[in-house]
Amino acid sequence: MARVKRRAYKDQEYWGRAVPGFGDPNARMLVVGLAPGAHGSNRTGRVFTGDASGGFLFPALYRAGFANQPLAESRSDGLLLKDLYIAAVAHCVPPANKPAPEELENCQPYLERTIQILKPKVIVCLGRIAFDRIVKMVSRSLTLTLSQKGRGDSRWAFAHGAVYALPASPFITHPAYLLCSYHPSQQNTLTGKLTVQMFDDIWVKAKELLLSE
Numbered sequence: 001m002a003r004v005k006r007r008a009y010k011d012q013e014y015w016g017r018a019v020p021g022f023g024d025p026n027a028r029m030l031v032v033g034l035a036p037g038a039h040g041s042n043r044t045g046r047v048f049t050g051d052a053s054g055g056f057l058f059p060a061l062y063r064a065g066f067a068n069q070p071l072a073e074s075r076s077d078g079l080l081l082k083d084l085y086i087a088a089v090a091h092c093v094p095p096a097n098k099p100a101p102e103e104l105e106n107c108q109p110y111l112e113r114t115i116q117i118l119k120p121k122v123i124v125c126l127g128r129i130a131f132d133r134i135v136k137m138v139s140r141s142l143t144l145t146l147s148q149k150g151r152g153d154s155r156w157a158f159a160h161g162a163v164y165a166l167p168a169s170p171f172i173t174h175p176a177y178l179l180c181s182y183h184p185s186q187q188n189t190l191t192g193k194l195t196v197q198m199f200d201d202i203w204v205k206a207k208e209l210l211l212s213e
Helices: 052-064 101-118 128-141 196-211
Strands: 029-033 084-088 122-126 146-148 151-153 163-166 176-181
Touching (some): 029 101, 052 196, 101 128
Parallel strands (some): 122 176
Antiparallel strands (some): 163 176
8 A cells, every 4th residue: 555655745755564553652542443533544654644634533633632733644743642642443444445354453462562551541432333343442451331421221332421340350450431432534534323422522522531530
């Protein structure tokens, strides 16, 4: 993908390798996405940077006070995240934007280590695949309670706005919360499945969870 460049970026040097997470090293909130975009972070070298998904994500983080600016165009654009760190379940561009199980297994230790180092109080999963990966990591030792629209449910279930309490596990050594959101891809944002207000509500809820006991 880094060799077959999009015409608009033909004169740019693509990153073209595994893309690491980035953000505030003291963050209490971890945002988990899917994988680098072929001509987004695979080009810029920073997750969610230079593509339409980032163009929806970072303005929302800016409005919520988690970013110092709404734009994310390159690694040198001055973007700083506040109390928030962004990672992904896959670090390289997957074929057809769908990581194979083997790819996710290969990258899981990096996500586990990120969680162990940051010790986040809130984990925001952008999309079902990110949610399923966190569930896979912790499900052996956890009993979750879904709290969405006043319902109590002991099943693992992805839903936009769903919140789970995460007790201690091998990867989470203190009480934490898992918050679910639709992924800010154009497939969701252009169809109205994820609106600006819906996404803003996620970050309001994330703030509430950070301030909770």
